[in-house]
Amino acid sequence: MALARGCSRTAVARQQVKPGGAAQLVSHRPVSSVQRAARSLVAAPKHEPFSFASRHLARHITCSAAVASKEETFTYQAEVDRLMDMIVNSLYSNREVFLRELISNASDALDKVRFVGLTDAKALEGREQLEILIKADKEANTITIEDAGIGMTREQLLSNLGTIARSGTRKFMEAVKEAKGDANLIGQFGVGFYSAFLVADRVTVYTKSHEEAQQWVWESNVGSHQYTIKEDDSGDNMVRGTRVVLHLKEDAQELADPIRLAKLIKQYSQFIQFPIKLYSSRKEAKQVVDEAATAKRQEEADKIAKDKEEEPIKVEPVMKTDYEDVWDWRVENDNKPLWTRSPKEVAEADYNDFFKQTFGEFLDPIAHVHFNVEGTIEFTSMLFIPGMAPFEQQNWAAKSRSIKLYVRRVFISDEFDEDLMPRYLSFVKGIVDSSDLPLNVSREILQESRIVRVIRKQLIRRSLEMIDGLANKEGGEDYKTFWESFGRNIKVGVIEDTENRERLAKLLRFHSSKNETDMVGLQEYVGRMEEGQKAIYFMAADSVEVARAAPFVEKLVAEGTEVLYLTEAIDEAVVTNLAKFGDHDLVDVTKEGLDVGEDAGKKLEEANKQLAGLLVFLKESLSDRVEKVTLTSRLLDSPCALVTSKFGWSANMERIMKAQSMGDSRAMEYMKGRKILEVNPEHEIVRGIKVLLDEDDKERARDLAELLYETSLLTSGFALEQPKDYASKVYTLMKIALGYDLAEEEAAAAAAPAAAAAAAAAPASAAADSSSSEKQQQPKMESVEADVVVEGKGGDPDPWGKQ
Numbered sequence: 001m002a003l004a005r006g007c008s009r010t011a012v013a014r015q016q017v018k019p020g021g022a023a024q025l026v027s028h029r030p031v032s033s034v035q036r037a038a039r040s041l042v043a044a045p046k047h048e049p050f051s052f053a054s055r056h057l058a059r060h061i062t063c064s065a066a067v068a069s070k071e072e073t074f075t076y077q078a079e080v081d082r083l084m085d086m087i088v089n090s091l092y093s094n095r096e097v098f099l100r101e102l103i104s105n106a107s108d109a110l111d112k113v114r115f116v117g118l119t120d121a122k123a124l125e126g127r128e129q130l131e132i133l134i135k136a137d138k139e140a141n142t143i144t145i146e147d148a149g150i151g152m153t154r155e156q157l158l159s160n161l162g163t164i165a166r167s168g169t170r171k172f173m174e175a176v177k178e179a180k181g182d183a184n185l186i187g188q189f190g191v192g193f194y195s196a197f198l199v200a201d202r203v204t205v206y207t208k209s210h211e212e213a214q215q216w217v218w219e220s221n222v223g224s225h226q227y228t229i230k231e232d233d234s235g236d237n238m239v240r241g242t243r244v245v246l247h248l249k250e251d252a253q254e255l256a257d258p259i260r261l262a263k264l265i266k267q268y269s270q271f272i273q274f275p276i277k278l279y280s281s282r283k284e285a286k287q288v289v290d291e292a293a294t295a296k297r298q299e300e301a302d303k304i305a306k307d308k309e310e311e312p313i314k315v316e317p318v319m320k321t322d323y324e325d326v327w328d329w330r331v332e333n334d335n336k337p338l339w340t341r342s343p344k345e346v347a348e349a350d351y352n353d354f355f356k357q358t359f360g361e362f363l364d365p366i367a368h369v370h371f372n373v374e375g376t377i378e379f380t381s382m383l384f385i386p387g388m389a390p391f392e393q394q395n396w397a398a399k400s401r402s403i404k405l406y407v408r409r410v411f412i413s414d415e416f417d418e419d420l421m422p423r424y425l426s427f428v429k430g431i432v433d434s435s436d437l438p439l440n441v442s443r444e445i446l447q448e449s450r451i452v453r454v455i456r457k458q459l460i461r462r463s464l465e466m467i468d469g470l471a472n473k474e475g476g477e478d479y480k481t482f483w484e485s486f487g488r489n490i491k492v493g494v495i496e497d498t499e500n501r502e503r504l505a506k507l508l509r510f511h512s513s514k515n516e517t518d519m520v521g522l523q524e525y526v527g528r529m530e531e532g533q534k535a536i537y538f539m540a541a542d543s544v545e546v547a548r549a550a551p552f553v554e555k556l557v558a559e560g561t562e563v564l565y566l567t568e569a570i571d572e573a574v575v576t577n578l579a580k581f582g583d584h585d586l587v588d589v590t591k592e593g594l595d596v597g598e599d600a601g602k603k604l605e606e607a608n609k610q611l612a613g614l615l616v617f618l619k620e621s622l623s624d625r626v627e628k629v630t631l632t633s634r635l636l637d638s639p640c641a642l643v644t645s646k647f648g649w650s651a652n653m654e655r656i657m658k659a660q661s662m663g664d665s666r667a668m669e670y671m672k673g674r675k676i677l678e679v680n681p682e683h684e685i686v687r688g689i690k691v692l693l694d695e696d697d698k699e700r701a702r703d704l705a706e707l708l709y710e711t712s713l714l715t716s717g718f719a720l721e722q723p724k725d726y727a728s729k730v731y732t733l734m735k736i737a738l739g740y741d742l743a744e745e746e747a748a749a750a751a752a753p754a755a756a757a758a759a760a761a762a763p764a765s766a767a768a769d770s771s772s773s774e775k776q777q778q779p780k781m782e783s784v785e786a787d788v789v790v791e792g793k794g795g796d797p798d799p800w801g802k803q
Helices: 002-008 010-016 022-027 031-042 051-069 080-090 097-117 154-160 168-178 192-198 250-255 258-268 291-307 348-359 450-471 477-496 501-505 522-527 544-549 551-558 571-578 598-610 612-625 651-658 665-671 684-694 698-715 723-738 742-761 764-777
Strands: 132-137 142-147 200-208 215-221 227-231 241-248 276-289 319-331 367-373 379-385 403-407 410-413 429-434 510-512 515-520 535-540 563-566 584-588 628-631 640-644 675-679
Touching: 097 132, 097 142, 097 192, 097 241, 097 258, 097 410, 132 258, 154 215, 154 227, 192 200, 241 250, 250 258, 258 276, 258 410, 348 367, 348 379, 348 429, 367 450, 379 450, 429 450, 450 477, 450 501, 477 501, 477 571, 501 571, 522 535, 535 551, 535 571, 544 551, 544 563, 551 563, 551 640, 563 571, 571 584, 571 651, 598 612, 598 628, 612 628, 612 675, 612 684, 612 698, 640 698, 651 665, 684 698, 698 723, 723 742
Parallel strands: 132 276, 403 429, 535 563, 535 584, 628 675
Antiparallel strands: 132 142, 142 241, 200 215, 200 241, 215 227, 276 319, 367 379, 379 429, 403 410, 510 515, 510 563, 640 675
16 A cells, blocks of 8 residues: 555655756666665655655655566466357358268377377277278167277366367377377367267267276267266277267258268268278168969969879979168278379279269360479379360359369368369369368368469469370370360460460460361461461451351462461450460451551552542541541452451450340440441442442442442441341342333332322212212122032131131
8 A cells, every 4th residue: 555655646756856866866777776776765864855755756666666577477268158159150161071070080090099009009909990980870860980099088088078179189290290200190170079069969979098998988968068077887898999979959860861971971081091881771682482473383283283183292482582771881981092192003094983983974084194292382183184074054153163172181172263273274173182281170261371372383284284285195186175175264264364375375276267177276377377477367257157258368368378267256355365476466357457568558559549539438428437448458359348446346246245145335335446448449349439430420329338338247247237228228139130120110109199199189079979880880799509618527627717
């Protein structure tokens, strides 16, 4: 209390101490000297100047030093009920993982006893078979998981199961590392056991360690923060190991089914190194006596004997095959982890069988790769390319299930976004097994880290190397099969994967003007380019036939220049993103600015002088429907073509974007390429329009210009703006071809309105007189006899519904 009072009066002391007093001297000394000065101030005589203030200041300094030197340490407290609820209901999104966690614990226990058995042979006595036994009892509504592992003493029960999040496996691994040993163990979080409460409302654990003679029972209920431990007096001696009995909840009773458990074992734990035996039934055939058939045979034999007046003879019994349920322990993890073996020891047939069993395929893979990565990050992987694409349409938005993630041979998940593989390589199936993966506690979420990025980079590199091997393989049939199934995925990769774009570009295949049946790659195209050719030309269309007939490729193909035909909707986006291949630009032949050479350029300059008036007339006639009208030398047989500006959609892309159900109309108007009418100066139709202009027949020239523009819309891949008007013009041309006199038709059409008006102006009396006159002039009707044939009863039905 005195110390507190001294501290509280410090402010008063500060007010009474003058500059240069004791406080100033003390404040510049270290803590130890400050304390000594404080003690001297307290002991100073009362008659000294400033003694009252000095004593109070000294008490304050001493108080502060005492508080600073006193430090307390506290332990975090936890609400056990809440913590258990979080572990059971928040860590795991799928309750079926309880079996994975308990089998993993059992596998760890077997690993431990095997490791201990290397130095202490007595640890394995009495139960040398290292196995995991699983049994479901529908009547008792229980599931039992038993292992022949190391077991637990009473103290270990208290330590491992009585302390939440304490991992006996981690502690054992630390001891092994200190002894410079090696053990491949799974559980390290210390909460996997509590996943049992996902499906059970009561869990009972029977365990016996080789270190002591007693067998112990641990039991707890869901929602309780208490557990019981007692010595097992049931008389069921386990020799060694642990037995976990799950008393299932009402909503989990369907799990007490051997078929369901077998499926879960196959899904999560099929590659555990110890045999997992499930107590299940199988149909077994046996021969039994067919009583009815035997009696019938005996009756027939007795009748024959009676007819022959002989003694009846007992016949041989008739046998039949019957099936009965035989319950027995069956191994459920026959499939061995092939990736743990050296690639040199694995035959091709083993890879094929593993692929078909693991991924449910029925065709052999067309390529595979098996590799180990060692160093700061260690993992093993096997990747496969399926023999065909899946039947269902690929859903790009769904999570890929192609890569199965294992941690020490225990299946974790196969649902990832793009953590391990980019979506364009989602067709590659494979497994990744690593002990370095940064999983969260539930082992379901792969956390972002440098390790994940390294693994992802390795998987992409190995996948592309595998595809390169197919592309360079002699014959090319395997790559042809691959391209038919997964070519679009590679094209998506060119768009999305900028880091590997150049490598993916070498894998692209397209039809071309020089090879319309087999597809060619860009490297092959560059290898046979014409001398002086600087660009790679392409034409995007719906099909090879449409591309071949397009006016844009007429002269290029005629001169021997190869043009790639892009026939899939994604192709144009691919080459647009690629832009260049090596030193060669990718040029769209439907865009403006096509390089036509120096000679052709000189000819166009001369033609421009001659047809300058025609170009101005065409632009005025078509108004703002075209950006401009120019002459071109790219055409051979066509009078004109509509090309688009360099920046903007082509006609093919415009058509594709219009077909999108969720397209943005505003962006579509902005991205449309400006239309440019390119005219062939050597074509007869173009020269003919010029003649009409020279004769000052602008009306006919304008009609032909309209027809020329609308026709070029069709041949260039655009949609008609006014289909009805265009059809009317075509019908007119057809009439001329058939010999109709269009002048007479036009005169009749002009006179028709006048005739209609005159008819309407005639007096009504004339109409009445005409009506009475018609009545007087009507012929006299006479009745005649006629035969009426009615169909519908015996013959065909009456088509009009009348008889």
